[in-house]
Amino acid sequence: MTTETMKPARSAQATMPLVRAEGVRKSFGNNEVLKGIDLTVESGEVVCLIGASGSGKSTFLRCVNHLEKIDGGLLWVGDRVVGYRLKGTKLHEQSHNEICADRTDIGMVFQHFNLFPHMTVLENLMEAPLRVLKQRKEEVRRRAVELLEKVGLQDKAKAYPRHLSGGQQQRVAIARALCMQPKLMLFDEPTSALDPELVGEVLRVMKDLARSGMTMIVVTHEMGFARDVADRVVFMHDGRIIEDGPAERVINNPEHERTRAFLSAVL
Amino acid sequence: MNRIDAYAPARVGSGNFTVVPARHPWRWLAGLGLTAIILLLVVSAVTNPRFGWDKVARYFRDVTIVNGIGITLFLTVVCMAVGIGLGVLLAVMQLSPNPVASAFAGGYVTIFRGTPVLVQLLVWFNLSALYPEISFGIPGVNLDANQLITPLTAAILGLGLNEAAYMSEIVRAGIQSIDHGQTEAAGALGMPRILTLTRVVLPQAMRVIIPPTGNEFIGMLKTTSLVSVLAVPDLLYSAQIIYSKNLQVIPLLIVASLWYIIVTTVFTIGQGYLERRFSRGSSRSVPPTALERAAKFFRVHSPLAKGKGKSS
Numbered sequence: 001m002t003t004e005t006m007k008p009a010r011s012a013q014a015t016m017p018l019v020r021a022e023g024v025r026k027s028f029g030n031n032e033v034l035k036g037i038d039l040t041v042e043s044g045e046v047v048c049l050i051g052a053s054g055s056g057k058s059t060f061l062r063c064v065n066h067l068e069k070i071d072g073g074l075l076w077v078g079d080r081v082v083g084y085r086l087k088g089t090k091l092h093e094q095s096h097n098e099i100c101a102d103r104t105d106i107g108m109v110f111q112h113f114n115l116f117p118h119m120t121v122l123e124n125l126m127e128a129p130l131r132v133l134k135q136r137k138e139e140v141r142r143r144a145v146e147l148l149e150k151v152g153l154q155d156k157a158k159a160y161p162r163h164l165s166g167g168q169q170q171r172v173a174i175a176r177a178l179c180m181q182p183k184l185m186l187f188d189e190p191t192s193a194l195d196p197e198l199v200g201e202v203l204r205v206m207k208d209l210a211r212s213g214m215t216m217i218v219v220t221h222e223m224g225f226a227r228d229v230a231d232r233v234v235f236m237h238d239g240r241i242i243e244d245g246p247a248e249r250v251i252n253n254p255e256h257e258r259t260r261a262f263l264s265a266v267l
Numbered sequence: 268m269n270r271i272d273a274y275a276p277a278r279v280g281s282g283n284f285t286v287v288p289a290r291h292p293w294r295w296l297a298g299l300g301l302t303a304i305i306l307l308l309v310v311s312a313v314t315n316p317r318f319g320w321d322k323v324a325r326y327f328r329d330v331t332i333v334n335g336i337g338i339t340l341f342l343t344v345v346c347m348a349v350g351i352g353l354g355v356l357l358a359v360m361q362l363s364p365n366p367v368a369s370a371f372a373g374g375y376v377t378i379f380r381g382t383p384v385l386v387q388l389l390v391w392f393n394l395s396a397l398y399p400e401i402s403f404g405i406p407g408v409n410l411d412a413n414q415l416i417t418p419l420t421a422a423i424l425g426l427g428l429n430e431a432a433y434m435s436e437i438v439r440a441g442i443q444s445i446d447h448g449q450t451e452a453a454g455a456l457g458m459p460r461i462l463t464l465t466r467v468v469l470p471q472a473m474r475v476i477i478p479p480t481g482n483e484f485i486g487m488l489k490t491t492s493l494v495s496v497l498a499v500p501d502l503l504y505s506a507q508i509i510y511s512k513n514l515q516v517i518p519l520l521i522v523a524s525l526w527y528i529i530v531t532t533v534f535t536i537g538q539g540y541l542e543r544r545f546s547r548g549s550s551r552s553v554p555p556t557a558l559e560r561a562a563k564f565f566r567v568h569s570p571l572a573k574g575k576g577k578s579s
Contacts, residue, residue, distance in 0.1 A: 065455055097459050104457035114452035118470050127466065128456035180456060 018043045018078060018184055018215050019064060025072035026059055033059045035239035036073065043183075046216045048226040048247065051236035052262060057219045060236070061186050064217065065106040066099050077106065077184065104132060107177030111189040113169040115161040121148065121172050122157040125179045133180065140179070147175040151205050167198030171205050178209075185209065187218040223267055227251050235259045319518035326509060326522050335505025336526055342422060342491045342501060347484055349427030354434025359464065361439055372435065379432035385493055388425035391416065392497050422494040430487060437479045441472030473545040481538035485531045502526055 019041040026034040033056045041047050049057040062068045063075060066083050075082040080102060084091040094102070116124050125144035129135045148154045151171040153164075161169050170190055177185060187206065191199040203225050210216055210229045220226060226233050226247055233250040235243040235258075243250055243259045254260045312318055326332060361372035379387070390397075395412035402408045416424075445468050453463040495504035506519040539556055 067451060067454065100454065100457045100459045102457075103455060106455075108452075108455035110448060110452060110455075112448055114446075114448040116449065116452070116467055116471075128453075128458060131462055131466065132457045132459075176456070 016079065017041060017076075018045075019217070020076040021060070021073065022075075023073035024060065024063060024070050024075055026056075026063060026068060026070050033239050034063070034070070037239075037241060039234065039241060039244070041184075041215060041217060043215055044213050045231045046210045046214075046218065046229055047232045047234060048230040049217065049219045049234050049236060050221070050223070050226060050262070051242075055236040056239040057236045058188050061188050061217060061219050064184075064186055065103050065108055067108075077102070100132070104128075104180055105183045107180060107182035107185045109170070109173050109177055109185070109187045109190045111193050113161070113166070113173045113193075115169055115173055115176070117161050120158050120160055121153065121164070124161070124172060125176050128176075129179050143181075144175070144179055147178050148172075150208070151175045152201075165198060166194045167201045170194065170198075170202045174202075174205055174209070183215065185214055185216045187216065187220070189219050189221070191220070191222060221266060223251060223263070235262065237262070317517065318521070319515055322515050322518035323521050323525075326506075326515075326519060327525070329509065329522075331500075331505045331509055332502070332522060332526070335500055335502040335523075336530070338500055338505075339488065339491050339502040340530070342419075342426065342494065342499070343484065343488045345423055346426040346430055346491070347487050349423065350430025350434045350483070350487075351480070353428070353431035355438050355469075357431060357435035358438035358442060361435065362442060376432045376435060379429050380436075384425065384429045384490060385496065387429055388421060388493060388497060391425045392418065392421040394421070418494070418497040418499045421497055422491075422499050426487065426490060426494070430483065433483060434480070437476055437483070438472070441474075441476035442468055444475045445471050470545075474542075477538070477542050477545055481534070481541070484538070485534055488530060488534065489527060 017040040019039070021037045021039040024034055024037040025032065035056075037056075037060055039047075039060075049061065051057050059068060063070050064077065064082065069083060080086070081091060082102070083094055083099065085094055085098065115121075116127065119127065122141070122144055125147065126137075126140050129140040129143070130137060145154065145157065148157055151174060153168060153171055153175070156164060156168065156172070161172065164172065174190075190206070191202050194202065199222070203222060206216070206218070206225070207229050218225075218230070230247040232245060233243075233247045234241055235250060235254070235256070237258050243254060243256045250259065251263060254263055313320075357372040357375060360368040361376075363369055394416045398412055401410045401412050401415060442464075449467055449471065450463055453467045458467070491501055492503040494501055495507060498504065500508065502523050506523040510516045510519040543556065
């Protein structure tokens with residue numbers, strides 16, 4: 001519906017969308033989790049994916065940086081097809097190292113932070129820029145310290161993740177992803193594992209990031225955040241996109257019955 | 268919370284309760300009994316002249332013995348190095364998506380862990396019976412197996428390759444103990460598999476790998492005594508050389524045993540410090556060093572020193 005009508009209009013535009021999903025399908029065994037997802041995300045846009053658990057929103061997010069391999073359809077990030085090298089009309093499956101190289105443009109924040117516990121906060125931030133991008137140490141350190149300041153943790157540079165609260169750990173995780181200077185940030189339920197009083201500090205950092213013009217896809221249950229920060233809200237149900245539109249409209253005036261039912265349950 | 272609040276005013280108010288430490292009569296009884304057994308053993312060891320303590324003292328720093336310790340230590344270190352290196356490789360192969368690689372590693376473990384190490388030593392020592400000439404499949408290379416496989420190389424091959432099978436299981440368990448989220452986070456940062464393994468997974472797995480590896484090290488130190496069947500002059504064989512001449516079997520076995528105990532004790536202390544090093548960032552309290560543990564032992568076991576006293 002909404003997506004179908006939007007798609008031709010979008011692809012006709014001169015500028016290329018940053019993310020474009022065309023009929024993306026994914027199954028785990030016999031269970032089809034994504035049943036044909038069509039979605040475009042423009043550069044600079046903040047899109048929130050909402051929906052009940054099991055609706056496929058996290059799976060779709062993980063497909064975008066190829067943590068999950070899709071079974072059907074095409075998924076573009078920039079001018080590249082995720083998981084494949086496009087040569088003429090042939091799609092060559094990428095090697096693991098090529099997949100890794102493509103991921104350096106995409107930052108990801110996980111529900112459970114997944115910081116490296118044996119490294120200090122600063123080492124967590126510097127590891128990938130140093131060893132994957134092979135950037136100069138002083139330059140990376142300067143950027144890392146700047147980012148820690150931005151997320152309000154400059155005094156925790158030498159601490160180990162274990163000694164931080166959940167909210168602090170998640171802010172470090174965001175800074176770690178940003179230290180790679182990505183074009184796109186993926187957030188997989190970034191506040192779901194946090195104590196309620198720690199959610200705000202993480203959302204504030206994400207809000208700042210959205211204002212700075214970063215392209216973000218956020219899987220979240222925080223409707224307040226979605227309404228205030230997202231340009232668009234996408235409601236997913238049972239592996240399909242049911243509703244896709246401006247945040248204000250989808251949350252306050254949902255068109256679809258299922259969206260209404262979901263929103264009345266969570267709001 | 269509530270209970271403490273309820274009691275606090277009473278304690279502060281009257282102010283002169285006496286704390287009576289718990290008594291442990293069975294603990295004391297067991298301690299006395301064990302002390303008696305130890306004393307009996309010591310007395311019998313000291314008074315029985317057949318222990319030959321004077322001979323133990325004479326041969327304790329004998330040149331042959333000291334050289335034997337050198338060989339034993341050399342074999343332990345080299346075989347463990349072979350075992351750890353090959354073990355990591357086998358563990359990675361076993362976890363690899365390539366079915367041939369994982370089957371190869373699985374087969375290796377089955378064979379080398381499933382046969383006695385003594386048999387393996389003898390097979391390596393007698394390799395020339397199987398392959399009189401070794402060419403490694405390369406044309407032009409023709410090595411005489413009898414010259415290539417000296418007792419020492421047979422010992423290193425036998426013990427090292429056997430150890431690799433055990434180490435690979437230890438390393439595999441360590442790698443598998445690491446949360447999958449770590450690999451995913453590294454992958455999302457664009458870190459390739461090798462980098463993820465060496466920088467993220469293995470350093471964390473070390474905490475799981477080190478304690479059993481320490482045991483393997485100490486086990487290896489003693490297993491090297493098997494090479495005496497290949498006439499490699501390690502610590503045990505050196506003792507055997509001496510007692511085959513002077514027939515002082517027991518004193519020389521005591522000399523060897525004392526040295527084994529000394530070296531394993533040193534290893535154990537080192538292991539403690541290594542574990543401390545690798546528990547970095549993983550827990551709030553690092554495990555105590557041997558010294559701290561000794562201090563704690565004496566502190567806990569002297570309740571009389573400060574057990575009695577008044578609260579407040």
